[in-house]
Amino acid sequence: MRSEFTIRLLRLVETFDIGDLHITLDRQGARRYSKVSYPLRYGRFAEIKTPEHLFQFNLNGELKFISGRGKDWPNPSEWLKRTVSGNWVYYSTGGYDGPYDCFGEYYLPCLSYPSNNINLCDPFEDKAVVSAIEALGSLHEELVKLDSAPLPASVGKFLDLVKSNPPAELCRKGGMISEIIGDSVTVLPPDTRHVDYDVIPLIIADGCLYKCGFCRVKSRLGFRNRSEKNIETQIGRLRDFLGSEIANYNSVFLGQHDGLNSDPALLEFAAKRAFEAFDLGNSNLQDPSLFLFGSVDSIIGACRETFDRIDGLPFRTYINVGLESADRETLGRLRKGITAEGVETAFAKIVDINRRYERIEVTSNFVFGPGLPGGHIESVLRLIEKHFDHPCPKGTVYFSPLLDAGDSGWKRNIKREFYKLKMKIPVPSFLYLIQRL
Numbered sequence: 001m002r003s004e005f006t007i008r009l010l011r012l013v014e015t016f017d018i019g020d021l022h023i024t025l026d027r028q029g030a031r032r033y034s035k036v037s038y039p040l041r042y043g044r045f046a047e048i049k050t051p052e053h054l055f056q057f058n059l060n061g062e063l064k065f066i067s068g069r070g071k072d073w074p075n076p077s078e079w080l081k082r083t084v085s086g087n088w089v090y091y092s093t094g095g096y097d098g099p100y101d102c103f104g105e106y107y108l109p110c111l112s113y114p115s116n117n118i119n120l121c122d123p124f125e126d127k128a129v130v131s132a133i134e135a136l137g138s139l140h141e142e143l144v145k146l147d148s149a150p151l152p153a154s155v156g157k158f159l160d161l162v163k164s165n166p167p168a169e170l171c172r173k174g175g176m177i178s179e180i181i182g183d184s185v186t187v188l189p190p191d192t193r194h195v196d197y198d199v200i201p202l203i204i205a206d207g208c209l210y211k212c213g214f215c216r217v218k219s220r221l222g223f224r225n226r227s228e229k230n231i232e233t234q235i236g237r238l239r240d241f242l243g244s245e246i247a248n249y250n251s252v253f254l255g256q257h258d259g260l261n262s263d264p265a266l267l268e269f270a271a272k273r274a275f276e277a278f279d280l281g282n283s284n285l286q287d288p289s290l291f292l293f294g295s296v297d298s299i300i301g302a303c304r305e306t307f308d309r310i311d312g313l314p315f316r317t318y319i320n321v322g323l324e325s326a327d328r329e330t331l332g333r334l335r336k337g338i339t340a341e342g343v344e345t346a347f348a349k350i351v352d353i354n355r356r357y358e359r360i361e362v363t364s365n366f367v368f369g370p371g372l373p374g375g376h377i378e379s380v381l382r383l384i385e386k387h388f389d390h391p392c393p394k395g396t397v398y399f400s401p402l403l404d405a406g407d408s409g410w411k412r413n414i415k416r417e418f419y420k421l422k423m424k425i426p427v428p429s430f431l432y433l434i435q436r437l
């Protein structure tokens, strides 16, 4: 049993073997997010390898990744991630045909909560995955029994940090983010995939403009700007909460559902203050990014000065706009309070902003599902064709699968249906999975 072992210490730079625990401190991952087809870690982290698992910890000693090392682990290139809100995500290679064409990423995030995920199998039903999560508790118990007094200070300090974060504490911390920002982030913009969904959330305005009938993530609040004071308070508390790990962030999500509709001066204030207070200029990761949602009315209503302000920020900015459809009947079916003419005007503005500003990318969403009126896909293709007569690498168009219980037949065909559509679209186009923080 590991609790009875004699401590054997082999120091190789920052690597220690203690019984059958292999500990590596201060590992340096990649400094820039990139799309690769193998497990790549970002920023700085530490890890503990047991015969069965590899546990990787952030700079606060909080568990961030687990992968299995045994034969029962589904795939040696796959892993589990614990998000800052305490949600588990399983990164799947997506099988034989891979997920890149559908999602723009080499890994498919499988979520531990209900979403519009198109996966037919659930890794959270796999025994090896479940026991990997449980193994964190066993590792923690083992570390608590370990006498860290004879260990070198650096490893003792790291183990103390890990010991201060047992599963119950991680669970408590996971719930704190919503308390700090005053709302739960139930959906992240699809563009946050570019930073593996690791964003610092900062709410600049609550609610949204439409309260669409089909939407599962809407908040009960009407649209309302937060005050500068409230934003400052969130920033201060987020900085304290994230602690040392803040150095591994380079991106901010300005929530909630329509950040673009907020007062432009407030948006600029929040982005600049976040950049300074979170010290993103000195992050372990390069290329700071800013993410927000927009809407048909906010993109139409935003004036040139607003985009000039955004362009002047020390971030590359991604704005994701929910257009849903350019077909009147479909918009009616979705109970979305916008018109097809509004969608056309908004799309033209999106194309214009993408051409005008190098550091701003506006992306759009359309729904995708069985049982929508025949005019829906036609209307989307017509809209795109009107603006693009040759391929363009900017202005990604996302399609959000509308999935209801009983749609398993369509779920099985969704990739094929999507590929047929994608071939007709001259800009990058991907499926949008609704993912929480």
Ligand code: SF4
Residues within 6 Å of the ligand: 208, 209, 210, 211, 212, 213, 215, 216, 217, 218, 219, 257, 295, 322
């Ligand atoms: S789709 Fe967007 S605008 Fe419509 S209710 Fe949901 S969050 Fe609000």
